[in-house]
Amino acid sequence: MAEPRTSDVGELSYEQARDELVAVVSRLEQGQTTLEESLALWERGEALAQRCEHWLIGARDRLDRARSERAGAEPNGDE
């Protein structure tokens, strides 16, 4: 079976990964691929979905961190 190309997924930006994921889903839904191609596409889709989820979780963490830093920096009434 063909080796699925998933090694480069980590280098993609969020938008690139998301857009490619949409394209992968679309190709799989059309069903015009061979068994080998389908499996390779599915594996890539899975890798892309994980990349997107990790990116978004990271973004949310960054946001929460910035908020808590700001809350910590703001002077309290008793200071």
Place this chain on the structure above:
Amino acid sequence: MSPQPATMEAPWPVAELGARLREYIDRLGTIWIEGEITQWGVSGGNVYGKLKDLEQDATVSFTIWSSVRSKLPATLSQGDRVVALVKVNYWVKGGTLTVQVMQMKQLGLGALLERIEQLRAQLGAEGLFAPERKKRLPFLPGTIGLITGKDSDAEKDVLRNAQLRWPHVRFRTVHAAVQGERTVPEVLSALATLDADPAVEVIIIARGGGDFQNLLGFSDERILRAVAAATTPVVSAIGHEADRPLLDEVADLRASTPTDAAKRVVPDLAEELLRVDQARSRLSQRVTSLIQNEQERIQQLRSRPVLVDGGWIVDQRSQELTMLVARGDELAVRRVGDELALVERLCAQMRALSPRATLDRGYAIVQGADGGVVRTPSDAPDGRELVVSLSGGRLAARSLGPAASAPAVPDSRDD
């Protein structure tokens, strides 16, 4: 009789020059002149004053004798713009020139307004009031230039309100007369000084309102052109709602009062912090909702049947295979059936064509020992061994030669 032209060899006596001057000046008669009273002193009932040109740097001294003064408006004073009927006298003995006032009246408000309107139309036509030439004020100026009267309320208002809004704001103040004859030159000088200072990012010209005539300097063409030519944005804060001076039109921003100027030029620190906080909050909400939307989008993509579990890919192919095998079986069985039917059909045809059927009807096949079929009597001479094939089997026989007579052969149609 006129004397000879004066030369070094034949000079005029001083008295001749004086007489000539007096003669020339007397020919002027009484004339109407216009100007601004810049000096008005009363001594012994007479007025000794100075009249300055409204635009150029030219001044003349005048005298109003008490007899004339009693007939003039009592409201006349320094700073008034007037028209005066004067008689110019040259005193030969002292070599002095006096301007004696016969009549004097304040320039009517209507006349002044008309002049201002003419200037407004002229400068407007030149594009000095056009919105597109107005310069934008900096958000937070490093240094603010202030032109105002020394120790004036206007100065205090600007400084106090600016510092209330942004405590660390810096000012460079140049004091100037804001009414009277010194207004124009001093404001021009202050403007030139501040405009040349690279640290000054905006200039406020402030005065705490006042009588229309006191504000005339701020409709002076020289100030207006200087403001229009300045590279630094200029804010007019003359504080006179009715009969606004033309400075308001030329300035890059018009403030209604000196306090308003401070508010327009200096941002409010507390307000700005609140604005930043609101922007931060909106930003945070926007990014959060963006992330949320994207997470939902990815979740939708992940929950699509094709991505949920890759098993469908193999299952689909496996089903295809099962169907193909079943289809193969079905086709093979059908093919065998078809072939059997064909064989049966062929067998029936074979049987129909086989000699066996003929034997069944009572015929026989006679063959020689060599297997050749005996068709005529000459093929089986006397004594020849024969094999006779019948429907029920075969029997051996020997020929006795041609028979004399034989039973009739049944016709196949009778069969």
